[in-house]
Amino acid sequence: xxxxxxxxxxxxxxxxxxxxxxxxxxxxxxxxxxxxxxxxxxxxxxxxxxxxxxxxxxxxxxxxxxxxxxxxxxxxxxxxxxxxxxxxxxxxxxxxxxxxxxxxxxxxxxxxxxxxxxxxxxxxxxxxxxxxxxxxxxxxxxxxxxxxxxxxxxxxxxxxxxxxxxxxxxxxxxxxxxxxxxxxxxxxxxxxxxxxxxxxxxxxxxxxxxxxxxxxxxxxxxxx
Amino acid sequence: xxxxxxxxxxxxxxxxxxxxxxxxxxxxxxxxxxxxxxxxxxxxxxxxxxxxxxxxxxxxxxxxxxxxxxxxxxxxxxxxxxxxxxxxxxxxxxxxxxxxxxxxxxxxxxxxxxxxxxxxxxxxxxxxxxxxxxxxxxxxxxxxxxxxxxxxxxxxxxxxxxxxxxxxxxxxxxxxxxxxxxxxxxxxxxxxxxxxxxxxxxxxxxxxxxxxxxxxxxxxxxxx
Numbered sequence: 518x519x520x521x522x523x524x525x526x527x528x529x530x531x532x533x534x535x536x537x538x539x540x541x542x543x544x545x546x547x548x549x550x551x552x553x554x555x556x557x558x559x560x561x562x563x564x565x566x567x568x569x570x571x572x573x574x575x576x577x578x579x580x581x582x583x584x585x586x587x588x589x590x591x592x593x594x595x596x597x598x599x600x601x602x603x604x605x606x607x608x609x610x611x612x613x614x615x616x617x618x619x620x621x622x623x624x625x626x627x628x629x630x631x632x633x634x635x636x637x638x639x640x641x642x643x644x645x646x647x648x649x650x651x652x653x654x655x656x657x658x659x660x661x662x663x664x665x666x667x668x669x670x671x672x673x674x675x676x677x678x679x680x681x682x683x684x685x686x687x688x689x690x691x692x693x694x695x696x697x698x699x700x701x702x703x704x705x706x707x708x709x710x711x712x713x714x715x716x717x718x719x720x721x722x723x724x725x726x727x728x729x730x731x732x733x734x735x736x737x738x739x740x741x
Numbered sequence: 742x743x744x745x746x747x748x749x750x751x752x753x754x755x756x757x758x759x760x761x762x763x764x765x766x767x768x769x770x771x772x773x774x775x776x777x778x779x780x781x782x783x784x785x786x787x788x789x790x791x792x793x794x795x796x797x798x799x800x801x802x803x804x805x806x807x808x809x810x811x812x813x814x815x816x817x818x819x820x821x822x823x824x825x826x827x828x829x830x831x832x833x834x835x836x837x838x839x840x841x842x843x844x845x846x847x848x849x850x851x852x853x854x855x856x857x858x859x860x861x862x863x864x865x866x867x868x869x870x871x872x873x874x875x876x877x878x879x880x881x882x883x884x885x886x887x888x889x890x891x892x893x894x895x896x897x898x899x900x901x902x903x904x905x906x907x908x909x910x911x912x913x914x915x916x917x918x919x920x921x922x923x924x925x926x927x928x929x930x931x932x933x934x935x936x937x938x939x940x941x942x943x944x945x946x947x948x949x950x951x952x953x954x955x956x957x958x959x960x961x962x963x964x965x
Contacts, residue, residue: 557932708781710934
């Protein structure tokens, strides 16, 4: 399995342009729960599991969230994000990238910290070819930055995680990749700075899916 | 005038938490004009003059905007941003910082690339003390990254721009500061990464107004 690495792709901020809407939705949901936080601090947590995000932000602001509060918060976020769904678009190159990978018969999968219910309308935006494994929050014990999602995706593909490339827009994707022993690659399309992603361990940082596709040879993904 | 530097403060992303709402508003306005752009690319332009932003984004996507189109685009942005105004909050420490500067009798002013009409409701959020000069897009020929706004603010205060400190959240604030020969200082509260602001010439980067206030001695702004 060393001739061609498998590609594991994050969803929000990597294939779909949804990170800013997520940040706004969390900002409103947190405020409804009495937690005041600047949007940029929330932005920098998008991509981690919703539960961990809620817990960590509550802790930093001196709140303590009961399990009931956390569930309510996550529900409010889901509702406020859904209200913005009509404004969410696929990122440039996302549809081309997934088509190309499938055409090249590269082993590839999607792995997202979101729940399947929230991921489904986003996956529709990128015209996911049939048969591509999608690993969501519902399939693992812990979402990113735990390594579970990337590892589960590699398992589903039947490839060793050590030879897989995990692509994401957030430092949580990259921390999860390091913990999973996968090679991490970053994209700027979630709004992080290049340096932040490199410091978190990204081997390469591309602007977005279109830029990654243009430079896919740099990742050692050659034609069959 | 060398004993205590004057402080020139940007508004959006520096005193008020409005950058993400601006990015979403521009995204929708551009789409209405037939221009498709990822939100992160728009985010990285917030803080420059609206006209320049519209022109540069149109050019990069291969559109050409007539003066009428550009005016329509700016109007759509203003309308879509105004719809989100109820969700915009002052940034942590903004009210304390402006109160503190006035109490310390530091010469200080606000300089924003926005028009006075858009700035007014935002200025209310930070309880601007009476008599503080506010320089807006309407007062100068060119907004940031041109140096005009910072220079006009120093002129209004009657201080030499070379001894003033210009604080902003975007690389456009810092480019304008360099061109004006002021000392640039960055804040992370607009969602840029620290490295991006340092590379653009920030002498120091603080998390937000609260963090800047805590470290104000590092800027050489001593008590009288």
